[in-house]
Amino acid sequence: MSLAIRLHVTSTTIFHYCNNTSKKNPFSHNCTKFKANPIYHFDKLSHLVFSHRKKMSSLTSSRGSCGLTVKSSLIEPDGGSLVDLVVPENQRVAKIAEAETMAKVKLTKIDLEWVHVISEGWASPLRGFMREDEYLQSLHFNSLRMKDGSIVNMSLPIVLAIDDEDKEKIGASCDVALVGPNDDLVGILRSIEIYKHNKEERIARTWGTTAPGLPYVEEVITPAGNWLIGGDLEVIKPSKYNDGLDHYRLSPQQLRDEFDRREADAVFAFQLRNPVHNGHALLMNDTRRRLLEMGYKNPILLLHPLGGFTKADDVPLDVRMEQHSKVLEDGVLDPETTIVAIFPSPMHYAGPTEVQWHAKARINAGANFYIVGRDPAGMSHPTEKRDLYDPDHGKKVLSMAPGLEKLNILPFRVAAYDTVDKKMAFFDPSRAKEFLFISGTKMRTYARTGENPPDGFMCPGGWQVLVKYYESLQAEDGVQNSAVLSAR
Amino acid sequence: MSLAIRLHVTSTTIFHYCNNTSKKNPFSHNCTKFKANPIYHFDKLSHLVFSHRKKMSSLTSSRGSCGLTVKSSLIEPDGGSLVDLVVPENQRVAKIAEAETMAKVKLTKIDLEWVHVISEGWASPLRGFMREDEYLQSLHFNSLRMKDGSIVNMSLPIVLAIDDEDKEKIGASCDVALVGPNDDLVGILRSIEIYKHNKEERIARTWGTTAPGLPYVEEVITPAGNWLIGGDLEVIKPSKYNDGLDHYRLSPQQLRDEFDRREADAVFAFQLRNPVHNGHALLMNDTRRRLLEMGYKNPILLLHPLGGFTKADDVPLDVRMEQHSKVLEDGVLDPETTIVAIFPSPMHYAGPTEVQWHAKARINAGANFYIVGRDPAGMSHPTEKRDLYDPDHGKKVLSMAPGLEKLNILPFRVAAYDTVDKKMAFFDPSRAKEFLFISGTKMRTYARTGENPPDGFMCPGGWQVLVKYYESLQAEDGVQNSAVLSAR
Numbered sequence: 015m016s017l018a019i020r021l022h023v024t025s026t027t028i029f030h031y032c033n034n035t036s037k038k039n040p041f042s043h044n045c046t047k048f049k050a051n052p053i054y055h056f057d058k059l060s061h062l063v064f065s066h067r068k069k070m071s072s073l074t075s076s077r078g079s080c081g082l083t084v085k086s087s088l089i090e091p092d093g094g095s096l097v098d099l100v101v102p103e104n105q106r107v108a109k110i111a112e113a114e115t116m117a118k119v120k121l122t123k124i125d126l127e128w129v130h131v132i133s134e135g136w137a138s139p140l141r142g143f144m145r146e147d148e149y150l151q152s153l154h155f156n157s158l159r160m161k162d163g164s165i166v167n168m169s170l171p172i173v174l175a176i177d178d179e180d181k182e183k184i185g186a187s188c189d190v191a192l193v194g195p196n197d198d199l200v201g202i203l204r205s206i207e208i209y210k211h212n213k214e215e216r217i218a219r220t221w222g223t224t225a226p227g228l229p230y231v232e233e234v235i236t237p238a239g240n241w242l243i244g245g246d247l248e249v250i251k252p253s254k255y256n257d258g259l260d261h262y263r264l265s266p267q268q269l270r271d272e273f274d275r276r277e278a279d280a281v282f283a284f285q286l287r288n289p290v291h292n293g294h295a296l297l298m299n300d301t302r303r304r305l306l307e308m309g310y311k312n313p314i315l316l317l318h319p320l321g322g323f324t325k326a327d328d329v330p331l332d333v334r335m336e337q338h339s340k341v342l343e344d345g346v347l348d349p350e351t352t353i354v355a356i357f358p359s360p361m362h363y364a365g366p367t368e369v370q371w372h373a374k375a376r377i378n379a380g381a382n383f384y385i386v387g388r389d390p391a392g393m394s395h396p397t398e399k400r401d402l403y404d405p406d407h408g409k410k411v412l413s414m415a416p417g418l419e420k421l422n423i424l425p426f427r428v429a430a431y432d433t434v435d436k437k438m439a440f441f442d443p444s445r446a447k448e449f450l451f452i453s454g455t456k457m458r459t460y461a462r463t464g465e466n467p468p469d470g471f472m473c474p475g476g477w478q479v480l481v482k483y484y485e486s487l488q489a490e491d492g493v494q495n496s497a498v499l500s501a502r
Numbered sequence: 503m504s505l506a507i508r509l510h511v512t513s514t515t516i517f518h519y520c521n522n523t524s525k526k527n528p529f530s531h532n533c534t535k536f537k538a539n540p541i542y543h544f545d546k547l548s549h550l551v552f553s554h555r556k557k558m559s560s561l562t563s564s565r566g567s568c569g570l571t572v573k574s575s576l577i578e579p580d581g582g583s584l585v586d587l588v589v590p591e592n593q594r595v596a597k598i599a600e601a602e603t604m605a606k607v608k609l610t611k612i613d614l615e616w617v618h619v620i621s622e623g624w625a626s627p628l629r630g631f632m633r634e635d636e637y638l639q640s641l642h643f644n645s646l647r648m649k650d651g652s653i654v655n656m657s658l659p660i661v662l663a664i665d666d667e668d669k670e671k672i673g674a675s676c677d678v679a680l681v682g683p684n685d686d687l688v689g690i691l692r693s694i695e696i697y698k699h700n701k702e703e704r705i706a707r708t709w710g711t712t713a714p715g716l717p718y719v720e721e722v723i724t725p726a727g728n729w730l731i732g733g734d735l736e737v738i739k740p741s742k743y744n745d746g747l748d749h750y751r752l753s754p755q756q757l758r759d760e761f762d763r764r765e766a767d768a769v770f771a772f773q774l775r776n777p778v779h780n781g782h783a784l785l786m787n788d789t790r791r792r793l794l795e796m797g798y799k800n801p802i803l804l805l806h807p808l809g810g811f812t813k814a815d816d817v818p819l820d821v822r823m824e825q826h827s828k829v830l831e832d833g834v835l836d837p838e839t840t841i842v843a844i845f846p847s848p849m850h851y852a853g854p855t856e857v858q859w860h861a862k863a864r865i866n867a868g869a870n871f872y873i874v875g876r877d878p879a880g881m882s883h884p885t886e887k888r889d890l891y892d893p894d895h896g897k898k899v900l901s902m903a904p905g906l907e908k909l910n911i912l913p914f915r916v917a918a919y920d921t922v923d924k925k926m927a928f929f930d931p932s933r934a935k936e937f938l939f940i941s942g943t944k945m946r947t948y949a950r951t952g953e954n955p956p957d958g959f960m961c962p963g964g965w966q967v968l969v970k971y972y973e974s975l976q977a978e979d980g981v982q983n984s985a986v987l988s989a990r
Contacts, residue, residue: 151902215710222703224712414639
């Protein structure tokens with residue numbers, strides 16, 4: 015155990031991780047006599063853990079012979095039915111011919127990820143890139159009001175940017191064709207609306223900062239055009255990446271079908287974009303145990319890594335998927351009660367705003383429990399030496415978010431490395447000094463430097479995947495350095 | 503008529519002012535076939551004008567002898583009852599004695615304006631400065647969820663900042679005393695909660711920019727402490743300013759009583775922070791006429807200038823109140839059907855976010871119709887040559903805002919100076935060239951330079967008030983310049 019690890023055990027870190035932060039966190043001050051105030055208080059978020067009543071005790075959905083028509087009864091998709099925007103096969107030829115007559119809008123790789131997301135209904139009831147009224151509601155209220163007055167959550171603007179030249183080309187057309195980076199037809203956007211893309215306002219209201227260095231902003235927003243184009247989407251065929259991982263890309267409908275097939279009576283989703291260590295596994299297994307204690311007969315874990323755009327220093331998707339499969343192979347998670355699938359959304363790193371999107375999309379996929387950690391979708395401030403978001407705001411905002419009332423939110427129980435028992439265990443504040451916190455950054459440093467983490471931190475098969483990945487990076491760096499030298 | 507006025511007649515200005523912007527605005531593109539999309543569309547905001555059904559045709563509220571117990575039945579206050587946080591007179595001595603034992607927090611002039619706002623129930627159901635859960639909901643959702651699941655609008659964080667020293671002094675206390683700039687006791691904040699004041703995030707999410715030069719930010723937020731303190735407020739006595747204008751400062755309850763006394767069956771509120779010209783008057787009189795046409799028997803206008811903090815180049819409150827009273831004296835507005843009162847809130851200049859606050863507070867004051875103009879609460883971008891907000895976003899956001907569904911929103915009909923009829927008239931796009939738009943900036947320039955605006959722009963009595971004010975400013979500048987010279 016290196017000294018470097020010990021440095022991570024500061025009281026700040028520990029108390030930020032602690033469930034009952036209101037009492038222990040030296041940065042907050044809280045009196046408990048809130049009775050006079052009629053507004054909903056969340057003085058103890060830990061009360062929310064498992065405090066929700068069981069919604070159903072047995073699976074009552076009917077099952078037809080055609081999987082795609084079966085609707086899981088665990089939780090309704092937002093808007094009542096799952097959006098599916100892929101054109102039926104018998105209409106494709108006609109749609110392709112029609113699209114050829116239309117003005118073309120070229121999509122980036124990340125636009126394509128959003129087409130994937132929208133077309134499969136992860137953003138239900140959204141049926142296309144946002145028009146201005148949806149955009150404004152998302153930006154100001156993190157939610158959309160439906161025609162019947164009901165509210166669905168929608169915290170991130172899901173928009174398509176075009177430049178002046180595109181706008182000119184589109185002219186007064188009502189429909190446009192969407193083409194991929196290689197000019198292949200992707201779909202059609204109908205009854206379009208073009209409106210101003212005020213990037214500064216979008217960034218400020220989404221991230222709560224306009225500091226330079228936000229990964230999604232730099233990659234997507236800054237280079238984008240000054241107009242947004244909204245409309246109803248039709249997609250010519252299902253999204254495929256041909257990267258050997260498409261079998262992991264289950265749509266919300268396919269996931270619902272799989273939950274039904276397994277006769278799940280509860281589904282708890284775990285969003286991640288990092289390798290799974292034994293602390294995560296402990297948490298997931300413990301969640302299942304507690305759901306069983308509550309009377310559920312067959313809770314299923316949806317281990318749901320994010321598959322779209324991530325920042326440069328995150329572990330790439332293929333490596334993560336290999337690592338996750340080792341974790342199941344090594345028996346750390348039970349394949350019988352776990353489904354591993356890819357969530358196709360790009361990552362915004364927008365903290366409390368983004369965690370709502372992560373949860374909302376899992377409602378559409380049929381999960382009725384959502385595990386939320388410390389500082390979800392957070393990152394370091396790009397220009398200041400601090401976290402960009404208050405680490406507790408994610409779970410607080412999630413617990414109060416409009417349109418997420420039907421979802422059971424499970425705040426993360428904090429796991430850390432127990433140096434006495436030599437395994438990952440739930441943190442016990444009474445013997446704080448015996449626990450080590452190993453951050454994602456620290457974990458990556460171990461793997462990069464070839465140093466082993468403490469025994470029991472991660473299953474050996476999973477760890478080897480990471481070591482191999484970082485070795486390959488270094489080899490690549492070596493080759494590139496040699497190439498640079500030889501080119502001189 | 504000077505050339506300078508003509509320069510204001512550009513097509514951009516005209517079309518921005520035009521009601522049906524979706525067709526005429528050269529900056530937007532709109533197809534009308536939105537039927538496939540289930541989400542609430544506002545393709546034609548002008549449809550909202552007078553499209554709401556009349557809520558009641560006669561006044562049914564009971565009237566007791568004690569004005570303060572009568573509840574207007576036109577529109578319910580948010581949360582069901584008006585908040586009133588002024589300590590009953592027979593408890594004052596005891597409260598003052600109790601407060602003496604508490605840690606003291608010193609309020610600024612603008613903090614006092616918020617104490618006034620909260621204590622009279624303009625922000626009902628808020629009962630004090632926001633705790634963190636309220637702050638987060640305001641920042642992310644522009645609304646608060648009540649215990650019964652209902653939603654009230656709350657778009658601006660109403661918070662009290664303290665510094666490290668204050669926090670230290672408060673220690674583990676549950677209650678603190680609030681004192682004014684001269685250390686006079688103002689009230690008590692009970693069951694307090696202290697949490698971090700992330701200024702950057704607050705500014706970005708409230709204004710949609712972090713550019714330097716936002717008036718409220720520079721005046722209030724930047725110099726404030728790094729902590730926010732929330733809690734339940736008790737105010738020792740009603741807020742008074744002793745500036746000769748206190749008789750205009752009617753509380754929401756007093757306004758409701760006055761509406762009842764006048765047997766109003768509709769109340770339409772007009773928020774402003776500028777002098778009233780004949781275009782405003784035309785609009786207000788026309789609104790009354792149309793309400794009468796709809797079957798209301800006695801619609802009352804609440805002419806409701808903002809009385810708190812405004813930016814340095816706005817016309818000061820006392821001058822505006824004198825100008826407004828001239829407008830009534832000159833018969834431009836009918837005193838029988840108009841109530842002029844002061845709205846005690848400070849101004850944020852936060853556009854679509856702030857206009858919700860302006861409307862929500864008027865619900866609490868008993869107004870069931872709210873007139874919204876072009877670019878409400880907007881200003882120029884502090885560092886770029888453009889409006890900070892899209893001029894149409896205010897009314898769009900207001901029409902979709904959670905918690906404001908019960909309020910009838912009346913988008914501004916555009917008035918301009920008709921150079922043929924030589925009076926303010928509703929803009930007629932078919933003879934656009936015959937209209938002049940005179941901005942607030944332009945109006946102030948006239949008054950400052952002593953130039954008269956076109957006849958019929960403003961009643962002579964009102965105009966003289968402005969001329970006198972700007973003359974006094976110049977005289978003051980002269981005195982100050984002489985003082986500087988003589989000091990050299």
